[in-house]
Amino acid sequence: MAASGLNAATYDREGRSHIAALADYAMHLMEQMKYINEHSFNNFQMKIGLNMGPVVAGVIGARKPQYDIWGNTVNVSSRMDSTGVPDRIQVTTDLYQVLAAKGYA
Numbered sequence: 145m146a147a148s149g150l151n152a153a154t155y156d157r158e159g160r161s162h163i164a165a166l167a168d169y170a171m172h173l174m175e176q177m178k179y180i181n182e183h184s185f186n187n188f189q190m191k192i193g194l195n196m197g198p199v200v201a202g203v204i205g206a207r208k209p210q211y212d213i214w215g216n217t218v219n220v221s222s223r224m225d226s227t228g229v230p231d232r233i234q235v236t237t238d239l240y241q242v243l244a245a246k247g248y249a
Contacts, residue, residue, distance in 0.1 A: 163242050170233050192233045193224025
């Protein structure tokens with residue numbers, strides 16, 4: 145799981161550069177997977193689901209603390225990942241509109 149724009153330092157309300165950064169990261173991950181497959185003679189497949197919206201974040205666990213995020217935004221992304229098409233990046237309509245306005249195909 146990866147997230148972008150979780151705090152005031154990385155959240156860009158007007159330019160939404162944090163959303164473009166997340167999309168760029170997803171595309172780079174897909175490119176890396178192709179590279180790994182070509183050079184290791186494997187056929188790994190990856191599915192990615194991208195969504196945008198509010199989340200709740202925090203540290204959980206007393207013995208082994210971990211930072212995590214929750215909420216419907218995360219749940220929808222997870223469902224897109226689990227039901228998506230291999231080797232594709234699936235996005236919600238809201239995210240698509242933001243990326244299309246920035247020139248993403």
